[in-house]
Amino acid sequence: MNLRPESEKLFAEALKYIPGGVNSPVRAFRAVGGQPFFVNRAQGARVWDVDGNEYLDYVGTWGPAILGHAHPRIIEAVRTAAMAGTSFGIPNPLEVRLAKLICAWVPSVQKVRLCNSGTEATMSAIRLARGFTRRDLIIKFDGCYHGHADSLLVKAGSGALTFGAPDSAGVPAAFTQHTRVLPFNDPEAVKAAFAAHKGQVAGIILEPVPGNAGLYLPQPGYLEFLREITAANGALLIFDEVMTGFRLARGGAQERFGITPDLSCFGKVIGGGLPVGAFGGRAEIMDHLAPLGPVYQAGTLSGNPLAMAAGLAALEELAASDAYAKLEQLGAALEAGMRAAARAAGVPMQFQRCGSLFCGYFTAGPVRNVSEALASDRARFGKYFHGLLAEGIYLAPSPFEAGFLSTAHTPADIERTVAAAGRVLAAL
Ligand SMILES: *Cc1c(COP(=O)(O)O)cnc(C)c1O
Numbered sequence: 001m002n003l004r005p006e007s008e009k010l011f012a013e014a015l016k017y018i019p020g021g022v023n024s025p026v027r028a029f030r031a032v033g034g035q036p037f038f039v040n041r042a043q044g045a046r047v048w049d050v051d052g053n054e055y056l057d058y059v060g061t062w063g064p065a066i067l068g069h070a071h072p073r074i075i076e077a078v079r080t081a082a083m084a085g086t087s088f089g090i091p092n093p094l095e096v097r098l099a100k101l102i103c104a105w106v107p108s109v110q111k112v113r114l115c116n117s118g119t120e121a122t123m124s125a126i127r128l129a130r131g132f133t134r135r136d137l138i139i140k141f142d143g144c145y146h147g148h149a150d151s152l153l154v155k156a157g158s159g160a161l162t163f164g165a166p167d168s169a170g171v172p173a174a175f176t177q178h179t180r181v182l183p184f185n186d187p188e189a190v191k192a193a194f195a196a197h198k199g200q201v202a203g204i205i206l207e208p209v210p211g212n213a214g215l216y217l218p219q220p221g222y223l224e225f226l227r228e229i230t231a232a233n234g235a236l237l238i239f240d241e242v243m244t245g246f247r248l249a250r251g252g253a254q255e256r257f258g259i260t261p262d263l264s265c266f267g268k269v270i271g272g273g274l275p276v277g278a279f280g281g282r283a284e285i286m287d288h289l290a291p292l293g294p295v296y297q298a299g300t301l302s303g304n305p306l307a308m309a310a311g312l313a314a315l316e317e318l319a320a321s322d323a324y325a326k327l328e329q330l331g332a333a334l335e336a337g338m339r340a341a342a343r344a345a346g347v348p349m350q351f352q353r354c355g356s357l358f359c360g361y362f363t364a365g366p367v368r369n370v371s372e373a374l375a376s377d378r379a380r381f382g383k384y385f386h387g388l389l390a391e392g393i394y395l396a397p398s399p400f401e402a403g404f405l406s407t408a409h410t411p412a413d414i415e416r417t418v419a420a421a422g423r424v425l426a427a428l
Contacts, residue, residue: 006050007037032382042069043101044408049152049393054415056396060404062396063243066327066356067317068408071167074272074313081309087301094308100380101315102270102278103224106261111304113289114303118242118267119147121277122205124297125263126151130204131237131295132288137197137202141184143370146205146211146265148174156378157212157370157400163224181383184210184369185219190226194233203236203262208253209242213370215352215359218346223259230262236285242267242277243402245314246357249324256355272314275306323407327356329407330414337418345425350376356405373400387424393417 002008013019021114022028023038024027027034037369047057060066066076081094115121126138139145140385145157150171152233153310180197183251184206194201204226210216230237239261246269254261263281280286290296293316301307318324335353342349348364353420361367362377362384377417381399393416395403 003053004035004037004049004051005294008039009035009094010038010050010188011035011128020189025398026396026401026411029397030104031378031400032385034386044068044070044407047300053392055389055392056409057155058403058405058417059394059396059401060406061273063404064271064273064314065313065404065408066247066323066406067272068270068406069273069407071272071314071317072319074310077272077309077313078274081296081305081321084305086306087304089300090418091305092305094245094305098270098312098315101268101312102232102280105246105315106252106254106264106280108254108262109280109285110266111286112278113286114298114308115277115279115297116275116301116307117147117277118240118265119149119277119278120145120299121237121242121265121267122147122152122240124155125238125240125265125279126203126205127297128285128295129205129263130286131236132285133137133202133234133236135200135235136178137180138178139180139182139190139193141206142181142375143184143213144205144207144210144240144264146207147242151179152205154179155181155370158211172289183210183371183376185222186369187222187225187229190229191298192337194229194235199234201230201233201235203238204230205238206241207240207243208259209244209248209354209357209358210370211359213359213373213400214361214367214376215354215356215402216367216373217352218257219368227259227261236262236281238265239264240265242355244354246270246318246365247327247357269318270311270333271312272310272312274310275301276307276311281402302372309420321407327348327405330409330411331356331358333411333414334417337414338421339426341418341422342423345428347380347426347428348393358403361399361400363373383428384421384424387427388420389416391420 011186041048142155146152152169223408241252249255266278288295338351350361362380
């Protein structure tokens, strides 16, 4: 029986007019086989496809939906803002409120510039780091994704887990010649790079908890090491917290791990489901941006009241509730349940978690970097993904994506997920 005839029709139509039928590649299900379903409604932790099937959603629009979908506070804020006009291109009070709130929650951020996506935030932060230090070289890590700006699209995780640099056609080698890619969690590689490029490194950019090749954690002392070696070499430490910001704690991964970066990038959660990005840091660095300084950065829709209202509503709701404690409890329950389920089924799985982010790799070995992640069994993940989908549970359609919990998930949702996963794992 075909459960998704309407989705199939729409996908056939989409393929005619949109390359691959999707507006962002991982959505196409290429990593797991089959076809994507089309959704026309979402509420709380659930989404419904155009055929009326319901799914318990662990993607949460890839991170923004930390309060679940269509949270009433956000919907109301967006409705109110829209009635007063969607964009002015003139300063508005809401952007001041959101900027102030970001600075209050993330102490390393003294000033912040708002933009429209995570990609814009990281691209601009890199430009700023180069302009501020008057150096060209950037160090990034294999498997860390920082959006799709040219100079950062090298060994960039899930969307492009193939080898060879640069990762994408259309990026001239000259555009990435000032980007060095190193393995994550390997201090010696970083020491060697600084030794080889004395006085040339503008900064290191990283996801403090990499979540774009599945999910793996910084080894104890690693983030501290990066903080020290960048400071010692006059280079900036740039935390890309587009995924982790306002999710792993109010102050993001930097609060959770007690590290003070020079610059930070945000997106996802701070937009409340609308397109928002932000980058910020020490005032002395941020003041190098135009109109105060020589580093150019701009945006027609940057700071628009609709997006600001959604972001503010999301952050204020997070502040007003015990969201982070709740997410931690849900995460711990899922982790314990999934580990037990994998053990009972005799399936080697590394279930890794940090707060409300998680990933189960089908491998017996530890996963601390992207090469270890790539050792996982992708065919097995494909079967697991489709098994859970048949149970009405939606994970990201790739073995190299994190899962996302929201405050709309309940302990009963977790129990149901663990039970379903137990059945699927046993049948693998
Ligand atoms: C999603 C993501 C980005 C890109 O953000 P977009 O809004 O998709 O442009 C950058 N960095 C990290 C860590 C991300 O997870």
